[in-house]
Amino acid sequence: MEEKNNLMEKIVSLCKRRGFVYPGSEIYGGFSGFWDYGPLGVELKNNIKQLWWRRFVQERDDMYGLDAAIVMNPRAWEASGHVAGFADPMEDGSSFNTMFQTHVGAGKEAMVAYLRPETAGGIFLNFKNVVDSLHPKLPFGIAQIGKAFRNEIAPRDFVFRSREFEQMEVEYFVRSSEWEGNFEAWRTSIMEFISAVGITKDLVHELEVGDSARAHYSKRTIDFEFDFPFGRKELYGLAYRGDFDLSAHEAGSAQNLKYTEEGEEPFLPHVIEPSFGVDRTMLAVLTSAYTEDELGGEPRTYLKLNPAVAPIKAAVFPLLKNKPELVAKAREIYSSLKSLVPSVQFDDNGNIGKRYRRQDEVGTPWCITVDFDTLQDGTVTMRERDTGAQERIPASELAALLKSRINA
Secondary structure (H helix, E strand, O other), X not given: OHHHHHHHHHHHHHHHHOXXXXXXXXXXXXXXXXXXXXXXXXXXXXXXXXHHHHHHHHOOOOEEXXXXXXXXXXXXXXXXXXXXXXXXXXXXXXXXXXXXXXEEOOHHHOEEEEEOOOOXXXXXXXXXXXXHHHOOOOOEEEEEXXXXXXXXXXXXXXXXXXXXXXXXXXEEEEOHHHHHHHHHHHXXXXXXXXXXXXXXXXXXXXXXXXXXXXXXXXXXXXXXXXXXXXXEEEEEEEEEEEOHHHHHXXXXXXXXXXXXXXXXXXXXXXXXXXXXXXXXXXXHHHHHHEEEEEEOOEEEEEEOOOOOOOOOOEEEEEOOOOOXXXXXXXXXXXXXXXXXXXXXXXXXXXXXXXXXXXXXXXXXXXXXXEOHHHHHHOEEEEEEOOOOOEEEXXXXXXXXXXXXXXXX
8 A cells, every 4th residue: 555655646747747746726725725837738638638539429420529618507406406405515514515616697697507516417408409410310429528517525635536527428318228229339339449549457456337327217337447646446437327417408498308210200209328537547548657767777757658648749959969060950850840741849958868768658659769870861869768678760751650659
């Protein structure tokens, strides 16, 4: 346990030192449960979201994207049961509703509303809109990435449990007779995403949620748990929710939400919900990637990030920063490369060894060094992060090579 706690401390320290995650409102002493993502953290998060969106929306024919409002008509949360039952137990045995309240409007016209505690609600409210606009055939899904807010009684474990967080969720609508096959397909898709994003599969465990722990309307739920440094905790969820949500909103709104295809009686589709947390994904990726080894007889720390999500894909150096001809050539190569592979960085701070170590620590897969041979033959040294192996590459081939390796 001490070793795991030490790992968590190292990850948190690296995140602060290298610009991944900062404590929220730090100059005012911080604010419990809130975190700010720095320059590299924003890139890592965006790369995770882009990978998820591409796999689950853009590369499929049965998925539709959505960006619903964070604040919705409060009647929606009453219909879904959140106002009455979205609560955590207090130490004294009472319950505490964890939805953040706000007010919409001014003066006597103001009404109580809520910051959404999950992104799923906006999907169900727009089910009819998507069907009327695009006429999708079952099965189909609606996907959304966005912020959610919960007034956690005890936020903890870095970004794992916070009061403001980001979700990637799908509501996948199916005929009631077809839920089991679609459930298994999503189970497989989740595990494929886990590998693609760079999470160590051996640290992921599927937990079949028992009858007593499942929601009353769910026939099956799987929690995908991850071995975080602070223990095995839920990473993702996959739930079969029946027609509970659409039925509740149909009753609450007095609107007809039934789905109709030619030759069929109108009916409410059932729902399979794969749910992913962006912040938890990032923490699992960092935990999987954090590595300490020895290279060239010296200890080093590096992030073994999948190139697809690494915030910096490659760094370009001049061998010596006090040689104007090398700096100029390195700048030229960097500029041409950046126009084709935007996530590259120019670095001439410190000696070459320190640059390598700095880029290793933030997970940069490749370092490109411009030396005196470059001026003669147009080749550069390309160093691989994990092994430190180096190869000579024509500078003119760098962009194509990087793109192929990033997407491998």
